[in-house]
Amino acid sequence: MKLTSPKAYKVIKYLLGHKRTNQLRISSETGVAYGWTNEVINFLYDRGVVSKGWRRCELVDASQLLEIIALERPLNSLVRASFRLEALSVGEGEKLIKRVCEEQGVKFALSVFSGLKRFYEYYITFPEIHAYVSNEDMETAIPHGRGPIKLNLLCPDHPSILEDVKEMEGFWVCSPVQVVIDLFCSGSGRDAAIKLLEWLHDGKL
Numbered sequence: 001m002k003l004t005s006p007k008a009y010k011v012i013k014y015l016l017g018h019k020r021t022n023q024l025r026i027s028s029e030t031g032v033a034y035g036w037t038n039e040v041i042n043f044l045y046d047r048g049v050v051s052k053g054w055r056r057c058e059l060v061d062a063s064q065l066l067e068i069i070a071l072e073r074p075l076n077s078l079v080r081a082s083f084r085l086e087a088l089s090v091g092e093g094e095k096l097i098k099r100v101c102e103e104q105g106v107k108f109a110l111s112v113f114s115g116l117k118r119f120y121e122y123y124i125t126f127p128e129i130h131a132y133v134s135n136e137d138m139e140t141a142i143p144h145g146r147g148p149i150k151l152n153l154l155c156p157d158h159p160s161i162l163e164d165v166k167e168m169e170g171f172w173v174c175s176p177v178q179v180v181i182d183l184f185c186s187g188s189g190r191d192a193a194i195k196l197l198e199w200l201h202d203g204k205l
Helices: 006-017 023-030 034-046 062-072 090-104 112-119 176-186 190-201
Strands: 050-053 056-059 079-084 108-111 128-133 150-154 165-168 171-174
Touching (some): 006 034, 006 056, 006 176, 034 050, 090 108, 090 112, 090 128, 108 176, 112 128, 112 171, 112 176, 112 190, 171 176
Parallel strands (some): 108 171, 128 150
Antiparallel strands (some): 050 056, 108 128
């Protein structure tokens, strides 16, 4: 089974966001057929990722689930363009992206560390911005530069990425679960991904 297939991805995103749930609720909330939901849960159960019982299932090893996703979906495979900006700070670069996308009528959503900082205060910063965009041609619209900030434009591999977004501080940001997945799949944000997921499960977001 491929967990990043359209239906399975809906199930695992729901499971990451709801540590204790059941197959019927997952099916109802995601629109994925109950039988297919059961197949995904059984696949994860066989690998020790979830426990299950009568009318319940629980995510018990989020790290292993994220490891499986990261193997199938390394974030660098979604990068359609990567270049430096003239901006001197991440904040300045994010404002530039927002302005150009709004001028072009292009949907965008910040993720990885640009998404993380909207939900959780993390002590490590990176001079990179990751943003999903609905138009792959945005590389030509955003001015390139020689500054210290690098922009990575991502192609969304699932429709929900640009549908399930939040407006925060005037920016469109991926959902917390998507930010968790992207952080882990980036390779450099695994510790941050686990911390954000713990906050989500503790109800602190």
